[in-house]
Every structure is written in C-alpha cells, then in structure tokens.
Amino acid sequence: DIAMTQSPDSLAVSLGERATINCKSSQSVLYSSNKKNYLAWYQQKPGQPPKLLIYWASTRESGVPDRFSGSGSGTDFTLTISSLQAEDVAVYYCQQYYSTRTFGQGTKVEIK
Amino acid sequence: QVQLQESGPGLVKPSETLSLTCTVSGGSISSYYWSWIRQPPGKGLEWIGYIYYSGSTNYNPSLKSRVTISVDTSKNQFSLKMTSVTAADTAVYYCARDPNALDIWGQGTMVTVSS
Numbered sequence: 001d002i003a004m005t006q007s008p009d010s011l012a013v014s015l016g017e018r019a020t021i022n023c024k025s026s027q028s029v030l031y032s033s034n035k036k037n038y039l040a041w042y043q044q045k046p047g048q049p050p051k052l053l054i055y056w057a058s059t060r061e062s063g064v065p066d067r068f069s070g071s072g073s074g075t076d077f078t079l080t081i082s083s084l085q086a087e088d089v090a091v092y093y094c095q096q097y098y099s100t101r102t103f104g105q106g107t108k109v110e111i112k
Numbered sequence: 113q114v115q116l117q118e119s120g121p122g123l124v125k126p127s128e129t130l131s132l133t134c135t136v137s138g139g140s141i142s143s144y145y146w147s148w149i150r151q152p153p154g155k156g157l158e159w160i161g162y163i164y165y166s167g168s169t170n171y172n173p174s175l176k177s178r179v180t181i182s183v184d185t186s187k188n189q190f191s192l193k194m195t196s197v198t199a200a201d202t203a204v205y206y207c208a209r210d211p212n213a214l215d216i217w218g219q220g221t222m223v224t225v226s227s
Contacts, residue, residue: 001173038212040212040213040214042157042214044157048219049206049208049217049218049219049220050157050206050214050217051217052213052214052215055212055213055215056213061215093156093157095157095159095213095214097210097212097213100159100162100170100172101147101159101162101210101214102159103156103157103158103159104156105156106156106157
C-alpha cells in the first residue's frame with residue numbers, strides 16, 4: 001500500500017496571503033510510461049462531500065479558481081493557495097490513484 | 113449532469129451487515145470506475161473499494177475480508193455490503209465516480225452502528 005502523509009496538520013493564514021500544504025507518498029506515484037503523477041487534491045467544507053480541485057498533480061478541475069495550484073512529482077507534492085479567501089477555509093486532502101487509492105490525513109486551513 | 117445518491121439504513125446493529133446503494137443519474141454507469149469512501153465523525157477519508165461497470169473490483173486491504181461491491185447496470189446502480197460491523201464502522205459513506213481522481217461525489221449518508 002502507498003501511504004500518504006500531509007504537513008502540516010493545520011495552518012492559519014491571513015486573508016490574501018499564501019497557504020502551502022505538502023503531501024508525501026511512501027513510494028513514487030509517477031507512472032513512467034505516460035509521465036503522469038497519479039495525485040489529486042480535494043477540498044472539504046463542513047457538512048459537504050469533498051470537491052476535486054486538482055488531478056494529475058497539477059491540472060485544475062473545471063471551475064476551480066486559478067489561485068489554487070498543484071506542483072511536485074514522484075513522492076513530493078504541494079497544494080498552494082496563492083491568496084487565501086474566506087471561502088477557502090476547509091480541510092484539504094491529497095490522494096494517490098497510482099495503486100488503488102489512498103488519502104492523506106488532511107490539513108485544516110483557517111484564517112489567522 | 114451526472115449526480116450520485118447514496119441510500120440505505122442509517123442504523124445497523126453490531127455484527128450485522130451494512131448495505132448501501134448508490135444511484136447514478138444524468139449519465140450511464142457504463143464506463144468509469146465507481147468508488148465507495150467513508151469518513152468517521154471528525155476524522156479523515158478512507159477509500160473502501162471500487163468497481164468497474166463490467167464488475168471487476170478492488171478493495172482496501174484493511175477491509176477486503178468484510179466488503180463486497182457489486183453493480184447493476186440495468187438500474188444504473190452500484191452497491192456496498194460490509195459484514196460483521198462494529199462501532200468503528202460508524203461513518204458517513206460516500207459514493208463517487210472514479211475515472212482516476214474522484215470527480216463526482218454523492219452527498220453522503222450517515223451510518224451508525226449501535227444496538
């Protein structure tokens with residue numbers, strides 16, 4: 001099984017400032033034949049199902065604001081919110097789909 | 113627009129079998145994989161397993177001995193059965209479309225395991 005570890009577990013960021021969440025997989029999720037990283041990011045607000053933000057590590061889902069960006073390759077990945085808005089308060093999860101599916105433990109983003 | 117809706121009992125007794133169904137509307141269940149995911153109260157997400165419309169499955173190794181996922185293409189539904197449940201299986205259960213990343217989710221259904 002591929003384990004996913006996120007850091008930090010929580011962070012508080014001022015409105016308009018940058019938020020950065022890290023995700024590390026226990027083995028590479030880069031598929032050599034197509035050079036794609038099998039890594040997604042989700043946002044979950046209270047009482048709602050998760051919402052897909054990013055897939056293939058850096059491709060934004062349709063309708064997701066461009067302040068959300070994903071980067072990284074292999075085993076180390078980052079979700080960046082370039083200018084935090086009030087509506088971005090949520091828990092964020094990374095997930096690998098290279099080998100079955102595994103989620104990170106989540107990172108709670110709050111306003112400072 | 114594809115939508116998913118979970119249904120099933122909200123209360124299950126310990127040692128019994130949890131059964132849920134996910135109904136797909138606005139599109140065909142044919143093509144794509146379809147997943148079940150759960151979330152205990154106040155905790156993170158746990159992938160349970162997926163099924164392809166053809167019937168092939170893959171399960172979380174930690175749950176594999178207790179879980180069966182099936183599909184009924186004529187009804188555009190797929191289902192989850194989990195045997196020998198305990199209080200640790202109390203969670204919100206979600207179904208989702210799974211063309212790699214989980215791009216469409218149901219609203220989730222709360223299942224409580226209690227006598």
